[in-house]
Amino acid sequence: MPVRDLLDGTSGTLESEAPAPPGASGHSRPPTPDLPPQSAPDDALVCIREEIREEYAEAHRKPWIVGFSGGKDSTLVAHLVVEHLISLPRSERRRAVHVVANDTLVESPLVMEHVRIGLAEIEKAARAFDLPVVVSTTAPEPNQTFWVNLIGRGYPSPNRSFRWCTDRMKIQPTSNYVREQANISGEVILLLGVRRNESATRAGVAARYDNGSRLNRHNDLQGCLVFRPILELDTDDVWEFLADNKPPWGGSHDRLIQLYRDAGGGECPVVTSTADAPSCGTTSSRFGCWTCTVVEKDKSLAGFVDSGFDQFMPLLEFRDWLVEIRNDPARRLARRRNGRVTITRKGVFVPGPFNMATRHEILDRLLALQAKSEMVLIAQSEIERIRELWVEDVIVSAERNAEAQRTVAFGGA
Structure with a gap:
C-alpha cells in the first residue's frame, strides 16, 4: 500500500473492528500469536529481528530501555521487542525490558491519550504473557513544570534562543530514569527509534552514536549503551510494516495511523541529550506540547482542528497569544531573576521575566480555558507552587528596592 494513500486514507477505510486485546476473552492466558506476523517481512526486517534476537540472547543481564513516544518509529521498535519476547520460551526471557x-x-x-492507551495495552500483554516488561512514564519535577516556570518564575515563552523547556521537561526526567536503572544494574541498553532518513536533525542524532558497532556509548549518560535497531529503514518501510502487521499486544496500529492522518505530523521523540534537543520544536509539524512556542505555527494542533477536533481551537489560540506577548516590553521586567540588567555585546537590551501583572493574567486566562474546555491543563499542585514563587519574588523585589534606596541614601551623604 503506498504510504501517501495510507496516510490520506484514499485507499479505503481502516478495519472497523480490531481484535480484542490479550486476555479479553476471559482466559487466564491468551494463545500465543503466530510469529512472525502475517505479512512476509522484507530483508531489512529479517535482519533487524535477527539483531534484536542476538542482542537479547547475550549472556549479560543489562536491562533494555525502550524509548516510547507513541509515534511510528518508537512504536515499531516496541512492536519488534515485545514480539520477540513473546516468541521466547519463558526460561529465556531473562532480561528486563523497560x-x-x-x-x-x-x-x-x-x-498523550494515544500514548497512555498504548502503554496500557503493552502492560496488559506483559501480564498476560508473563513478560519481563516494566512500563513507566517520566515527568518533570514538580518545581520545573512548564507552568511553574512560565507563570511562577515569569520565564518568557520559549523560543529558539531561549528554549528552557526541553531540558527541564524532557531530557532531565528521562535521563534520570536511565541513570537510576544504570545505577541498579551497572549498565543499561537504550533502544531508540531513530532513522537516518527521518530528517537532517535525526540523522545528526544518529551520527553521534556511530562507531561501527551495534552498541554505542551514550555521549552524556554514563553506563548507558545505545541500540538503534531501525536505523537504516525508510519511512515507507515503517508505515508499510505498521499497516500490514498487528501489534503483539493486541488490537491494531489503526489508531496511530489515524492520528497521523488527522495531524499531518510526526512525533517529538524521546530525548536524552541536549544535542538531541533540536528534534523538539523544529519547523516540522511534529507532535509535541500544545504550548510549544518555539515553532512559528503549531501545524499538528492546527491539523487536529482542521480534522474536526474543534475543542482544541481555544488551546491553539491560547498558545498563539503566548507567542504574541513574549516580546512586549510592557509585559517584561527590566532585570533578570538574578537582579542583573542584560545588554549584549552589540548593545541590545535583553528584558527579564514577565512582570507580575502578566503572570497573573496568564494564570487567569489558563484557568478560564481549563474551565471552558473541561480538560485538565494545570494541576492544583502547580498553582500552589506558582503562588509560593510569587510571594518569594515580592519579598526579593522589596529587599532589592530597599537595598537600592540605602545605596542612594549613603551615596548622597
Missing part, C-alpha cells in the same frame, strides 16, 4: 514514555504535562491531548 518501555518508557515522557509526559511533559503539556502534551497534545490526543497524542
Whole structure:
C-alpha cells in the first residue's frame, strides 16, 4: 500500500473492528500469536529481528530501555521487542525490558491519550504473557513544570534562543530514569527509534552514536549503551510494516495511523541529550506540547482542528497569544531573576521575566480555558507552587528596592 494513500486514507477505510486485546476473552492466558506476523517481512526486517534476537540472547543481564513516544518509529521498535519476547520460551526471557514514555504535562491531548492507551495495552500483554516488561512514564519535577516556570518564575515563552523547556521537561526526567536503572544494574541498553532518513536533525542524532558497532556509548549518560535497531529503514518501510502487521499486544496500529492522518505530523521523540534537543520544536509539524512556542505555527494542533477536533481551537489560540506577548516590553521586567540588567555585546537590551501583572493574567486566562474546555491543563499542585514563587519574588523585589534606596541614601551623604 503506498504510504501517501495510507496516510490520506484514499485507499479505503481502516478495519472497523480490531481484535480484542490479550486476555479479553476471559482466559487466564491468551494463545500465543503466530510469529512472525502475517505479512512476509522484507530483508531489512529479517535482519533487524535477527539483531534484536542476538542482542537479547547475550549472556549479560543489562536491562533494555525502550524509548516510547507513541509515534511510528518508537512504536515499531516496541512492536519488534515485545514480539520477540513473546516468541521466547519463558526460561529465556531473562532480561528486563523497560518501555518508557515522557509526559511533559503539556502534551497534545490526543497524542498523550494515544500514548497512555498504548502503554496500557503493552502492560496488559506483559501480564498476560508473563513478560519481563516494566512500563513507566517520566515527568518533570514538580518545581520545573512548564507552568511553574512560565507563570511562577515569569520565564518568557520559549523560543529558539531561549528554549528552557526541553531540558527541564524532557531530557532531565528521562535521563534520570536511565541513570537510576544504570545505577541498579551497572549498565543499561537504550533502544531508540531513530532513522537516518527521518530528517537532517535525526540523522545528526544518529551520527553521534556511530562507531561501527551495534552498541554505542551514550555521549552524556554514563553506563548507558545505545541500540538503534531501525536505523537504516525508510519511512515507507515503517508505515508499510505498521499497516500490514498487528501489534503483539493486541488490537491494531489503526489508531496511530489515524492520528497521523488527522495531524499531518510526526512525533517529538524521546530525548536524552541536549544535542538531541533540536528534534523538539523544529519547523516540522511534529507532535509535541500544545504550548510549544518555539515553532512559528503549531501545524499538528492546527491539523487536529482542521480534522474536526474543534475543542482544541481555544488551546491553539491560547498558545498563539503566548507567542504574541513574549516580546512586549510592557509585559517584561527590566532585570533578570538574578537582579542583573542584560545588554549584549552589540548593545541590545535583553528584558527579564514577565512582570507580575502578566503572570497573573496568564494564570487567569489558563484557568478560564481549563474551565471552558473541561480538560485538565494545570494541576492544583502547580498553582500552589506558582503562588509560593510569587510571594518569594515580592519579598526579593522589596529587599532589592530597599537595598537600592540605602545605596542612594549613603551615596548622597
